[in-house]
Structures are given as C-alpha cells and as structure tokens.
Amino acid sequence: MANVVAENLTRVFETKSGRLLALDSVSFEVQTGEVFGLLGPNGAGKTTLIRILTTLLLPTYGRALVGGFDVVKEAKKVRSIIGFSSSSERVGFDFVTARRNLWFFSQLYGTPTGEANRRIEELAALLEFQDQLDRKLYTLTTGYRQRLNIARAFINDPQVVFFDEPTNGMDVFSAKKVRELFVKEAKTNSRTIFLATHNMFEAEEVCDRVAIIDRGRILAIDSPENLKSSLSKPVVLFETDIAGASISDPTRLDGVVGGTIKVDNENETAKIRVILRDEDFLERVLQLLEKRGIRVFNYQRIEPTLEDVFISLVGAGFAERERGIEA
Amino acid sequence: MSSLALWGRASRRGRGVLRRSFVIWVKVAVSRALIRVIAMYGDPLWIVVNVGGPMLTSLALAFLYMLAGLSSLTGFAILGGGMVAYWGNVLWSMASQLNWDKRSGMLYLYIASPAPLTALLIGMSLGGILGTLPSSIAVLIIGALLFKPPFTPPTITVALVFMLTLVALYGMGIALSSLYLILGRESEEINEALYEPISFLSGIYFPSIGRFSPLPLAIQAIASLIPLTLGMDALRRTLFYAEGLAELWPNISALAAMAAASILIGLRTLSFIERRGRETGDILVGMK
Numbered sequence: 001m002a003n004v005v006a007e008n009l010t011r012v013f014e015t016k017s018g019r020l021l022a023l024d025s026v027s028f029e030v031q032t033g034e035v036f037g038l039l040g041p042n043g044a045g046k047t048t049l050i051r052i053l054t055t056l057l058l059p060t061y062g063r064a065l066v067g068g069f070d071v072v073k074e075a076k077k078v079r080s081i082i083g084f085s086s087s088s089e090r091v092g093f094d095f096v097t098a099r100r101n102l103w104f105f106s107q108l109y110g111t112p113t114g115e116a117n118r119r120i121e122e123l124a125a126l127l128e129f130q131d132q133l134d135r136k137l138y139t140l141t142t143g144y145r146q147r148l149n150i151a152r153a154f155i156n157d158p159q160v161v162f163f164d165e166p167t168n169g170m171d172v173f174s175a176k177k178v179r180e181l182f183v184k185e186a187k188t189n190s191r192t193i194f195l196a197t198h199n200m201f202e203a204e205e206v207c208d209r210v211a212i213i214d215r216g217r218i219l220a221i222d223s224p225e226n227l228k229s230s231l232s233k234p235v236v237l238f239e240t241d242i243a244g245a246s247i248s249d250p251t252r253l254d255g256v257v258g259g260t261i262k263v264d265n266e267n268e269t270a271k272i273r274v275i276l277r278d279e280d281f282l283e284r285v286l287q288l289l290e291k292r293g294i295r296v297f298n299y300q301r302i303e304p305t306l307e308d309v310f311i312s313l314v315g316a317g318f319a320e321r322e323r324g325i326e327a
Numbered sequence: 328m329s330s331l332a333l334w335g336r337a338s339r340r341g342r343g344v345l346r347r348s349f350v351i352w353v354k355v356a357v358s359r360a361l362i363r364v365i366a367m368y369g370d371p372l373w374i375v376v377n378v379g380g381p382m383l384t385s386l387a388l389a390f391l392y393m394l395a396g397l398s399s400l401t402g403f404a405i406l407g408g409g410m411v412a413y414w415g416n417v418l419w420s421m422a423s424q425l426n427w428d429k430r431s432g433m434l435y436l437y438i439a440s441p442a443p444l445t446a447l448l449i450g451m452s453l454g455g456i457l458g459t460l461p462s463s464i465a466v467l468i469i470g471a472l473l474f475k476p477p478f479t480p481p482t483i484t485v486a487l488v489f490m491l492t493l494v495a496l497y498g499m500g501i502a503l504s505s506l507y508l509i510l511g512r513e514s515e516e517i518n519e520a521l522y523e524p525i526s527f528l529s530g531i532y533f534p535s536i537g538r539f540s541p542l543p544l545a546i547q548a549i550a551s552l553i554p555l556t557l558g559m560d561a562l563r564r565t566l567f568y569a570e571g572l573a574e575l576w577p578n579i580s581a582l583a584a585m586a587a588a589s590i591l592i593g594l595r596t597l598s599f600i601e602r603r604g605r606e607t608g609d610i611l612v613g614m615k
Contacts, residue, residue: 058605058606086432107354
C-alpha cells in the first residue's frame, strides 16, 4: 500500500531576485514498510519536498497524500500520523530532562502518559541512551542530543516518519545506531521511513529505493543496486600529482561524461574520478592528462557509487553542484 | 440503512473527533505549562533575575517613600514589585516565544504535529503565571513584613481584578506573539523599547492614572489603554483604599473587554500566520 504519494508536486518561491522553482513536477509513491531515500546535493529541493509532505508548506501545483490524507485539505489528519526530525532543529528544553522532553513531545499528539513512558523506555533502549534519560538536556553530548531527536520522531508511534539529513554531523557510532533503527522500524513495525540525505553511504546502506533529485526534479528512482547497475559506463579513478588539481572541469576532457576531483594538499596529490563514455576513451584521457603535464601514478576501474549515478545524470558531483548553486 | 441511522453514526463520529481534539488541546496546554514551570525553576539564574530584581527595586522605592515621610504609599512599591514580573513574563516569554521557537527549530515540530498553537500559548501563559506566582508572593510577603504598609484584607474583588489583569496581559502576549513572528529579530528591539515606557505609563510603582497621578490628563488617557495600568489602578484602590465593585466597575469592564479583544485578535492572527506561513514559506520555517 502506498503511504506517500506525490503527483506533479511543484513549488515556486517568490524571492527578491525573482521566482525560484524549488520543485518541478515531482511524482513518486512510497510503500508501507519501505525506507525511501531522497538523495541530492544541498539546494536540490529535498527540504522543500519534506516540508510539503509534513504540511509545513503548501505546494504551488500538484497533490500529495500521506497515509491516504491530502497534505493541503487534511493537514490535521496528516499531522497526527507522521513523525518528523531535521538535523537543523533543537531537541527541546535545556533545563528539562531528556525523559520529560520526550514526554512533552508525546503530549503534542495526545498520547496517554503510560504509553508515552513505555515508548520512551523502548526508544531509549533501541538507541542506547537509557542512562541519559534523567539528565537535563544541556548536559547531554551532541551525539546523545541527536539520538534523542531521532527518538522524538518516533514518540507518537507514527505511520510515516520524515527525516531531513538525520545523521548530519553525528558521530559514527550514533549514526550506525540510527540507521539500524530506521531499518528495524520499517521492517518490524511497518512504518514508512522517508529520508532526505546527501550522504551516499547512508542511502546505499538503509534505503530500499532511492530517488535522485537535482534542481527540483527527480532524475531517477530505483533500488541502490539497480541504479548502480544501470550505469553501464566505466568509472575510472586516476591518482595524479598536484597538477591534476588544475583541471577545473573534468567534463571538458574528451570522452568524459562527468567527474569529480579531490585534492590532497598535504600529500600534493589529486584523485580524478571520471565516468567515461566507453572503455575506448581511457587511452585518450591518459594522453590528454600527459599532454597537460599531469603525472598519473595509478589508475583503475572502480565500482560505481550512487554519486557516479548522479554524475552520469547531471555531469557533476554533489560538491560541484553545490558550488554551482551557491555561485 | 435509514437516513436517521446514518445521521446518528455521523453525529457520534463528529463527537468522537471533537472529544479527541479537546483531549489533545488539554494535554498540550497542561504539558506546556508544566514544562514552563520546570524550565523556569531549573535555571537558577532565572530565579535570581525574576525574584531578586523586582524585590530590590520595590524595596528601594519603598525605602524612598518611607524616607520622604510617605509611609502610607510604601504599599504601592511593594505591589508593583509583585506585579512587574508578570509584565516582563508577557513580553519576554509569551510574546517572544514563538519567534524563539522558530529560531531554535521548535516551531516546525509544533506545526507538524496536531497540537493547536493556541493550546501551546495558553499552556505557556499558565506556566508563566504559575512560575511567576512564588516570586510575586515572595516580594509581597517580604515587603509587607519589612514596611508593614496599611492595606485592607484582600477580597473577592482583588482576586477578580488580579485574574482579569493577567488574562488581559497574557492575551496581549498571544496577540504580540503573532506580530513578533513576522518581525523576527526586530521584536527583541521592540521589547527593549516597550518595557520601560509601559512600566512607567502603567504606574507599576506609582499611581499613573486617577486622582494621585502626577501625569497630565492626555498621558493618563493613553496610559489607560494598557491593561496593566487599569489593573494596577484597580488593585491599589481595592487594597489600599478599600474600594469595591461599585467603584471599580469601569476598570473591571474595560479589563474584561481588553482581555476578550486581545485573545480574539491573538487567535485570529495565529490562524492567519499559520495559513500565510504555509503559503509563503518564510514565516513559520524560513525558506531554505
């Protein structure tokens, strides 16, 4: 059963510099018990989409249903069956204990106190912060605060839970716990987990399906495996000397669909990751690099990642896209 | 199925929805009030500022009245010390709260939940009143013990005036909270600009309206538009001059009208803000 449905969702913002098309005719469906990832660089439209689905924003055109309810006409019904957490928000009240904070949020949904207390214990056990429950919020470390924030999103026993960059800035151990929780809640408790992220690893690890979004448009939707296997073009990683950093745009290299460059200033090296049109262009690229005076230490064909899928679709990586968006 | 049976079922369903909405409203208001009280007393600095500050000011003024040979007026200063915390509470906690919630990211969570904003704000008012009550009582008890001002024992009129003043004040806080949400950071400057002039005009420590007022009539007329002014005037007259409902009805009626109007305006603007916020994306959550 589809728990989240978007049909031609479009959102236009009126800004001082003119009209900004944040979402452009977005359509998809997410099923019950599915972990769905929305993957794209900052500014791609992920947050706008989540805000529409969580009733914080109205769409300019199009329609969206959450749990079968229309997000515009039946906002109150939608709100009672969803949970929501964003990495940019504060968890609660500093001078109140973690337990009392979670209880407060449960009351926003009218949850009976007994049931709320049971869920608090259960979520604290799953995210391993039981010993922190009776400490005031301001005394908690960032990692525990973030875990508390995730627990808060589940406190009302929601049918659909939305997360906007949930593990952003989170320590590795906490992030692992959170990802395990997402999978467990979706598979054991049949919740729909809707995850907006620009973390490729996270999307690959937990999502049943991923939608790749850029500049307000969904470019592809499939399982991470299918998305990667659909990329028939070879991905090659060149390790070069620092002169490799002089290539400002790898797509200008003949035979390259798209690519990224990571510079290691400390070791004075660069890693140029490119998607070739086909195998035959490998020699051509090597010659071009040599002609530009770039020394190639090593090169190898590598397994594609979701970012490579993104690169093959838009011609640039997340970082390049974000720089472009900011510019 | 007959139309009567269908109507009965729809009616039962409607009552169920209403009951559930009411339960959520009460739970939200009570939990918000409780959290406010816990948070207030969890912060030791808050106690120092909110109990210590008004107490020192009112004691200093009471000493001045006493040294000037006006011992009978020391009660004005002590009463002012007991009431001033509520005014600060309305401005800095009530009116500014939604704006602070927006900046900290909490407003998202409120809007994305079934919790009515009115229940949150009314819960916050209740919590503010309950949290401020001990500090207010402390100022009154210590002031009364030190200066022994002449006053008549509190009557039902005192309770009525006190309650109406608080309702009108916190209603004003609800109305201001929507305005502050639109203004954003500028609201803090408005608070700074409002705090002292309104404290002065409302005559917290001296009678700003009525026969003992040193202010010109025009200023007194302007001051009378502030609920705190009418409330303080009525409290002084009933506590220190033993006036009753017969003399105070104009204040009481005006306070009741102000309370009703400010709550109504506050509720209407809140619902407007929520609708407008969802349309523009820049009031409730800030466009990203």
